[in-house]
Amino acid sequence: MPLLFLNEKSWGTACDPARAERAMADFVDAVRAAAAAGGNGTALVSEVDVKALEIAEGYPVNKWIGAAPRNRALWQRLRGLQSRSPMRSVFPTEDAADHLEYRHDGEAALGLGAAHFMDGIAVSLPVARQWQSDRVTLERSELVEDDDGTLETREDTVEVRHLSAEPHLDSHLDWIRKSRREGVTTGLRIWDNRADLYPHLTFLPRVEDQLSGLNPHWVVPVRRSLERLEEAVAAWDPATRAEPEWRTKVSPEGETRKRVCRFTDLDGETRTFDLHARFTPGAGRIHFRLVPEERTIRLAHIGGKIRPDL
Template identity: 90%
Template sequence: MPLLFLNEKSWGTACDPARAERAMADFVDAVRAAAAAGGSGTALVSEVDVKALEIAEGYPVNKWIGASPRNRALWQRLRGLQGRSPVRSVFPAEDAADHLEYRHDGDIVLGLGAAHIMDGIAVSLPVARQWQADSVTVERSELVEYDDSTLQVRHDTVDVRHVSAEPHLESHVDWIRKTRREGVTTGLRMWDSRADLYPHLTFLPRVKGQLSGLNPHWVLPVRRTLERLEEAVAAWDPATMAEPEWPTKVSPEGETRKRVCRFTDLDGETRTFDLHARFTPGAGRIHFRLVPEERAIRLAHIGSKIRPEL
């Protein structure tokens, strides 16, 4: 049951009324198809009430609704799915996006950014050509805390799942089915399903408590990071590669911090787990060590950046 986030930038484009009518009909069909695929609980999330938007420049939704009985019927179908606004109302924590900013061609895009943060799907009105695709690339600026506690803004680009017409759903069907099947919405569920979800990752017992108490706004970022680590280790050949090809940033701690990364391993020996991947929002860390003899990695810590004991 993924959330559908309205791309506010796709509305209000200058075009003739006939094109706006066609775009609105396609939009309603696409949103309803996505909701049907997503199952119960799927909702359209927008920064403002859709009824307050302009389909095209000078052509508000209210005017479109009153133009014909067909439009009124389409509106009722769409209205049944619009459940939440503003966008931040669906974030599990108030600070979930305070350190992130998403832009498209220089413009801040709340809906596209929220779709990426919440691992959902962005939906657009298919007027402009740039929205007629199953994926949209946006620029992301992220405030990152590095290992030496300095704060820097990191810039990169990310791809956001996107739908503006029914055919776009074909690219996302497998992901939607996987999301519905797994239903991993809590840290404890990740722990209980770890053998099936992450067969190449092993966990120290202490991680169960960390996942059980995981802040809700970290569930999706942790899940995504664990999935990337699993994919990397599954493709790893320890006989020919010293470590996996990481699809996410992985780095070792500096020598002065390695002492805070020592934990009791499964065999009772104390070892250093200084390799770590980051997740956001905040200074989230997943600490682990390589276990080449098992073609696996062993995780010792999932949570905030490890601070030295005073």
């Protein structure tokens, strides 16, 4: 049941009415095909009602609907899909993505960014060539907190799933089927599905309470961080590398802080879990240690930065 996020940058561009009508027909077919694959709960998410948009410059949706009976039928097909607006209405909390900014070709990209943050699919009107692809690259700015409490802006590029025509759906079908099975939307669901989602990660029992009470702001970022750790450990060969080739920033604590990273391991021994990955907003941390003999990492803490009094 994926969320389909409308890319507002693909609407209202200059083209002739015939091209706009073809693009709208392709768009409706693509969205309906995605909804059919996604099943119940699939929704089209937009910042404003689709009916308020312009398909092309000077050619609003209302005018298109009234231009031909076929258009009215297409519109009814589109309106049959559950819709949500504005974008923030589907976020875990309204301000969950306030620490992020997404851009495409240097311009703010609200729908594309929301699709990436919420792990969904962006959908575009296929007028311009740049939207005729199953992936779109974005520039991302993220406000992060370092170990010393300093806030800084980190820049990187990310890819978002995308479709504007039915053939684009083929590359996303496996992911859609997986998302229908799992539907991980809370920290407790992460814990309950951990064996299937992250077969190369092991967890101390204390993590269950942390995930059960996970701040809604952190559900998506934690899920993404665990996915990157899982990918790295799955590709790790301890016989040839001392540690995995991390897909996210991982670092050890300094000597003075290692004492706050000691926890009772599965065998009853107390060990240091000072390696950590970060997630935002805020100073989110995932602490773990390497277990090369089992080709796994063992997680001891998922939550805020560990304070000395914890």
